[in-house]
Amino acid sequence: MRDHPRVSERAAYAQSWTVRYPGTPAAALDSLTLSIESGERVLLLGPSGSGKSTLVSCLVGLVPHSTYAEIDGELTVAGKSVWDFAPAELAASVGVVFQDPDSQLTMLTVQDEVAFGLENIGLDPALMNARITTALESVGLSEWRFERVDRLSGGMKQRLVIAALLAMQPDILVLDEPTSNLDPAGVRSVVELLGKLCAERPGLTLILVEHRLDAVVSLVRRVVVLDAAGQLALDSPPEEAFGVHAGQLAALNVWLPSQAYARLAASRGELAEWSAPGRQMSAFKLSPESSGAPHRRPVLQFEQVSFSYRPGQRVLHDLSFAVHPGEVCAIVGANGCGKSTLAKLAVGLHRPDDGKVLFDGQPVADIPARTVADRLGLVFQNPEHQFVTDCVLDEVRFKVQGPEEEVRAASLEVLRALRLDEFINRNPFTLSHGQKRRLSAATMLVSPRELLVLDEPTFGQDPSALDELLRMLQTVADQGTAVVIITHDMDLVWRRADTVYGMQNGRVLTGQSPSEFFADLELLAQLGLEEPAGVRFGAARCESVGRSEG
Amino acid sequence: MMRRSVFENYELYSPLATINPAVKLICSVVVMLFVSVVFDLQTLSLLTAFGALMVLGLGRMRPVVLVRALLPFLLFGIGFLWMNALLPRSAGTTLFTVGPVAISAEGLRNGMSFFLRALTFGVWSVLFVASTEPTRFVLSLVHQLSVPPKIAYSALAAYRYLPSLQIELEQIRGAHRLRGVGEAGGVRGKLQRAYRFTVPLLAGALRRAGRVAAAMEARGFTGANRTWYRKEGLRLRDAAYALGVFGVTAAVIWWGLHAGTLMLWSGRLWD
DSSP states (O other), X not given: OOOOOOOOSEEEEEEEEEEEOTTOSSOSEEEEEEEEEXXXXXXXXXXXXXXXXXXXXXXXXXXXXXXXXXXXXXEEETTEETTTSOHHHHTTTEEEEOSOGXXXXXXXXXXXXXXXXXXXXXXXXXXXXXXXXXXXXXXXXGGGXXXXXXXXXXXXXXXXXXXXXXXXXXXXXXXXXXXXXXXXXXXXXXHHHHHHHHHHOTTOEEEEEOSOHHHHGGGOSEEEEEOTTSOEEEEEOHHHHTTTTHHHHHHTTOOOOHHHHHHHHHHTXXXXXXXXXXXXXXXXXXXXXXXXXXXXXXXXXXXXXXEEEETTEEEEEEEEXXXXXXXXXXXXXXXXXXXXXXXXXXXXXXXXSEEEEEETTEEGGGSOHHHHHHHEEEEOSSGGGGOOSSSHHHHHHTTOOSOXXXXXXXXXXXXXXXXXXXXTTSOGGGSOHHHHHHHHHHHHHSSOOSEEEEESTTTTOOHHHHHHHHHHHHHHHHTTOEEEEEOSOHHHHXXXXXXXXXXXXXEEOOOBOHHHHHHOHHHHHHHTOOOXXXXXXXXXXXXXXXXXXX | OOOOOGGGGOOTTSGGGGSOHHHHXXXXXXXXXXXXXXXXXXXXXXXXXXXXXXXXXXXXXXXHHHHHHHHHHHHHHHHHHHHHHHSOSSOOOEEEEETTEEEEHHXXXXXXXXXXXXXXXXXXXXXXXXXXXXXXXXXXXXXXXXXXHHHHHHHHHHHXXXXXXXXXXXXXXXXXXXXXXXXXXXXXXXXXXXXXXXXXXXXXXXXXXXXXXXXXXXXXXXXXXXOOSSOXXXXXXXXXXXXXXXXXXXXXXXXXXXXXXXXXXXXXXXX
């Protein structure tokens, strides 16, 4: 029935390919000319907004067929021009994995999910069983064949997406940040799978957009970099891209593998700063007991807290810890260990079953709604969740106490500092994602709070977002705000935390400084965490410090 | 925390679960349609009992779970019973008085009939919902009831999205509370709050819908020219089930007619 795609030497070929979305002055992709041979492994990099995702959409035919855009040029994928073939017709030759596993899964059980794609391309049902078995085997999900999809972890779901594509036997696999919504264990399992695919399927063309470079850089043979204007900035083997061109990539605001970053930092004499733990300059020191001053009283205190959503199913057991003014405290641990529940208890959205959560000495859940916004803040992953007004300026000055003129001036100043001053009359929902995130930070910065809780602040962000966050943390901690960060991002912990609490099965372990915490490799393995890049280059740091002193 | 939806209670291994979902749906709908024009207590209680026996027997549902599932219908029914007992439309025989309120026989009977009708609806809905695997339901919509695959699969995608919608609403509510929203009372305050929740929810849902559609399309889904890994067919047991349900219902009607107890809707809601 269906022609099998002619195996062409070229997996994908773009000539002066330009894409411009309506209502935007700049092109998303600007006269891109690029040829990818069959069986090549290509890493696609670029700052956010550089058109990486647009290119991915083009490669599978969603642009121009499903998303409206002005397009010029030629693009052929697996020998088929995307002008003439709709996504459904390209699906048998090219498969795509997106960021969020949940919105890519259609069916309710694992085997139905794999079958879904096969049904779509009209495969004879008699051949399906064998294809499903093989695909699930190759991603390590055979045992879960009859399991319900919603019972799988994030990493398993993403592997299931890959299995469903492999069953369709595509020539090209495009992966758009496949690990950015996963916890460390999920990232590991997906990266391992990618390595296995590269080794076992030499004919499969792999086009990968990914910022966890340490894990994938050894898999690719070629690095293609787009710049902020959507133009081709660099096309070279990884050794050159992350070697002689590392400075150029850093200037483009593109992630680098930590080894390349360390080399670059060393050449600029910044290695010591980059790989040092914690805030060396901060006034805060661990073991607050040592200073008996009254202002050292904890802002937030958990006293033997236990919590369950349903009777008999305890999520948190007997938690005790305290956070002091100006302290940045990180809570780390595998998914499902109770971190997010802890965050909700910390801001009083839940009440403990046993024990106490004290904020400035009184139960946090008893703080009246009138004053809560002034005293503590929670930054969610999705900045939209906390928008409550229709205009950017109102959003920032919402519920801020003080004379109107002063509040207005302070709000404008914060907006200027975060490069949002030209949008003060816009509706928050019309901003770009990065701008939304900065606005959400602005609402927290405009008046100093006693406590700030951040839930996975670096999830799926680019390097500039991380730098922004680090600057914001610096500011609030200097103002004396106690900060609690719930995170999987070990680099963030290493670079900004004063105290690290590991969490396991609803219990919190003793607080340690980042240097102590990451020195305990056994504990890290037990918690399913990885060493931050800064620690791995600790040796390099000593060397460079030695050099600069000598 | 994930909340469980009704569908998650389905008993996959009961005899009732093996019946073709379209057949089961049609049987339940027919019984409910009939029940909506029946007024006498005897017919209504017999059909409720019949449905309950099917759920407990063929459906292998534990009685506790059935009662829990019926709770909303029970509350609804009790409301009806109470209203009708207190406020009869025509003055009738007074049965007894509670303080200033006279309870009439007619009011009580009308109330009971509404109560039982709510319960019958509940039982026959639970019968379908709790014994049906959603995927098989979608397949059977396509194969037996000729629903276009595009619509059936969209419904499935929407169904998968429901639990995360609930989680998202909770997050928004929490975030807003922490920003100090929520003191404003009254209708105006409530409307404002509803608006504030709706915008982020809608924005999120639309984005997600776009992502889901793109992913389905990229995996070759058009709704046309598909083959089917599992096909929902009609078997002898489906015919037996339909015959059983319609047979018992007919017997109940016949007996009611025969004994002169059957009362059908006569164009008025109250007599």
